[in-house]
Amino acid sequence: LLAGALAAWGAALAAWEMPARAGDDWTVLPETIDGVAPKDMMRAELMRRIVAALDRREAEYETLKTPEQLADYQQRLRRFFVETLGGFPERTPLRPRVVAAREFDDYRMENVIYESRPGHYVTAVVYLPKTPPPYPGVLVPCGHSANGKASEAYQRVSILLARNGLAALCYDPIDQGERFQLLAPDGKPIVGGTTGHTLLNVGSILLGRNTATFRIWDGMRSLDYLAQREDIDPKRLGCTGNSGGGTLTSYLMALDDRIEAAAPSCYLTTFRRLLETIGPQDGEQNLFAQLGHGMDHADYVLMRAPKPTLLCAATRDYFDIGGTWQTFRQAKRFYGRLGFPERVELVETDEPHGFSPLLRVGAVRWMRRWLLGIDDAVTEPETPILKDEELQCTPEGQVMRLSGARSVYDINAEEEDQWARRRAERWRAENRAAAMAEVRRVTGIRPLAELPEPRATPRGSLARDGYRIDKLVLDVEPGIHLPALLFVPEKPSGEATLYLHADGKHADAAPDGPIVRRARDGMTVMAVDLRGLGETLGAGRDYGVKKHLGPDWEPMTYAYLLGTSYLAMRSEDVLVCARFLGRSSGDDSPRAVHLVAVGAVVPPALHAAALEPALFATITLRGGLASWRDVVRTPLAIHQYANVVHGALRVYDLPDLLAALPAEKVTVLEPVDALGRPLAQPEATAPAAQSAGP
Numbered sequence: 148l149l150a151g152a153l154a155a156w157g158a159a160l161a162a163w164e165m166p167a168r169a170g171d172d173w174t175v176l177p178e179t180i181d182g183v184a185p186k187d188m189m190r191a192e193l194m195r196r197i198v199a200a201l202d203r204r205e206a207e208y209e210t211l212k213t214p215e216q217l218a219d220y221q222q223r224l225r226r227f228f229v230e231t232l233g234g235f236p237e238r239t240p241l242r243p244r245v246v247a248a249r250e251f252d253d254y255r256m257e258n259v260i261y262e263s264r265p266g267h268y269v270t271a272v273v274y275l276p277k278t279p280p281p282y283p284g285v286l287v288p289c290g291h292s293a294n295g296k297a298s299e300a301y302q303r304v305s306i307l308l309a310r311n312g313l314a315a316l317c318y319d320p321i322d323q324g325e326r327f328q329l330l331a332p333d334g335k336p337i338v339g340g341t342t343g344h345t346l347l348n349v350g351s352i353l354l355g356r357n358t359a360t361f362r363i364w365d366g367m368r369s370l371d372y373l374a375q376r377e378d379i380d381p382k383r384l385g386c387t388g389n390s391g392g393g394t395l396t397s398y399l400m401a402l403d404d405r406i407e408a409a410a411p412s413c414y415l416t417t418f419r420r421l422l423e424t425i426g427p428q429d430g431e432q433n434l435f436a437q438l439g440h441g442m443d444h445a446d447y448v449l450m451r452a453p454k455p456t457l458l459c460a461a462t463r464d465y466f467d468i469g470g471t472w473q474t475f476r477q478a479k480r481f482y483g484r485l486g487f488p489e490r491v492e493l494v495e496t497d498e499p500h501g502f503s504p505l506l507r508v509g510a511v512r513w514m515r516r517w518l519l520g521i522d523d524a525v526t527e528p529e530t531p532i533l534k535d536e537e538l539q540c541t542p543e544g545q546v547m548r549l550s551g552a553r554s555v556y557d558i559n560a561e562e563e564d565q566w567a568r569r570r571a572e573r574w575r576a577e578n579r580a581a582a583m584a585e586v587r588r589v590t591g592i593r594p595l596a597e598l599p600e601p602r603a604t605p606r607g608s609l610a611r612d613g614y615r616i617d618k619l620v621l622d623v624e625p626g627i628h629l630p631a632l633l634f635v636p637e638k639p640s641g642e643a644t645l646y647l648h649a650d651g652k653h654a655d656a657a658p659d660g661p662i663v664r665r666a667r668d669g670m671t672v673m674a675v676d677l678r679g680l681g682e683t684l685g686a687g688r689d690y691g692v693k694k695h696l697g698p699d700w701e702p703m704t705y706a707y708l709l710g711t712s713y714l715a716m717r718s719e720d721v722l723v724c725a726r727f728l729g730r731s732s733g734d735d736s737p738r739a740v741h742l743v744a745v746g747a748v749v750p751p752a753l754h755a756a757a758l759e760p761a762l763f764a765t766i767t768l769r770g771g772l773a774s775w776r777d778v779v780r781t782p783l784a785i786h787q788y789a790n791v792v793h794g795a796l797r798v799y800d801l802p803d804l805l806a807a808l809p810a811e812k813v814t815v816l817e818p819v820d821a822l823g824r825p826l827a828q829p830e831a832t833a834p835a836a837q838s839a840g841p
Contacts, residue, residue, distance in 0.1 A: 275314050718755045
């Protein structure tokens, strides 16, 4: 069968041969394939998988009828939620301090600072009624305002709560307000907000956690602070926040049973509508495998049922209002099955995105109903708003200027140190087979025997002096089409090279380049664009993160939401292509393939070689990342998002894979750090015999 397919392929190429000409076009894929432009291939295919996953989730939702089924569903989702966040640390002393206080006619306020982890400071303002305590306490997580708790909308909702008998605690998220994590020497923030949250996620993913892990823990410890105050009733706690604060409200209300009443604002829709409209948002709003596992926005409400929950929504929000109503309908039916349909409601205002007056009033009325037992129609009078510096809790306006302050990056680095010690034990020689099995488990890279055979479609041929270049499309799995250039020498030596370059299959194909040198030496060379590279490299929306994460960061996030990674998928591409090339000679016995990888494709190529070493005669890795450990320690890492694997550093680092390969087969050239800067040659490499240079 294989010989017949190869003969038919050769005949088709011969009939379609094109002469060489100046300025050859290296394009292989047609303008559209499966009705999709090549640059949109990854987004379309991953979105198809997401829709299928969400369809399965909705089908399961429809089977939930009995109280026992509903309770089991809630417990399973909560377990998964905590697991995908990487768990939480132990509770340590908060060491709270009130640093300022003010009195107003009908409320008072305190500026406070406490530690959610040792040396990790949280800055907050507590708004208190003038009536006798104890009061219900309402946590107010901020949205993505640069000035955090000092933003006008968050001041107004907090004041309105205090004027109406409820204490409010509004705190700065990391990378906002007084909690920017990366400061220049002059104390000014280097990066923050949504960009800061997303950059933190790159290193966090490697440790099996998420930016959301830090954000949620800050919220839980803030609830701890509220609950331990003598003027707060710990049995009457609520939570409301807008936008990014709506995200945190949704997470906290699902995970923390102390939240009796919740009112997330301008966030909840459905993942289907979110990804069909504005796409994935910042780091903490995308959790590993949540869509693959079947956890949609509605589930944040369902997990807490039947506790009172108000969905606050804006008609003209960029978070799709149709999705919000679909989530509300699922929640209403779920609460109804539990016998409490009145405990979930929705308020909608004909406004754009924001914690606008009607939503603030709706949230306060909801809190009064369920935490004070008063169901009335409070309104919001005009009130003076304080200046940012009046809400300041630190002497210099930033927690990282405090002595002994630890950033989230410091915490990740310390955590990685602990895992590094465990990795050293795991990768002792006697444990190596078990360690490699863990690599396969963590990455999800399938064994070669389980990977499908690709279908090769010829797309023309270019004649050259001493060799020819065949254009091929390799269909490695449904929806995934890899363009390839096969350099076929006139006098083949019987050896073959799979050549992978992050800048595209043609990057080293100049007349005097390394690919052509190999072909002229008689070696068959196949240069391939792995998925999401070269012709299938997309150009998604920016949101300020593209220069750090790479142009194709959106579909990379889709893969993360499904529970896989670009590294795993590209590693499987490497294996499929190498096997195909090894069999393309038509001989009964497949030939071993030399592997060359350059740039950002080095990590997936290394994984493929380490997991299936018998497939490769030699491995040459040039200009690749030296270690993930460096990524964790480089807050502004450049274009590392494509090559991170969730939880990998709990099991292995890239040098572990390198050391597992036979030293005589591997050559490592010009390794780089997380910023792409050259490093000294690592000790784990050795020169290998090559037919030609890389």
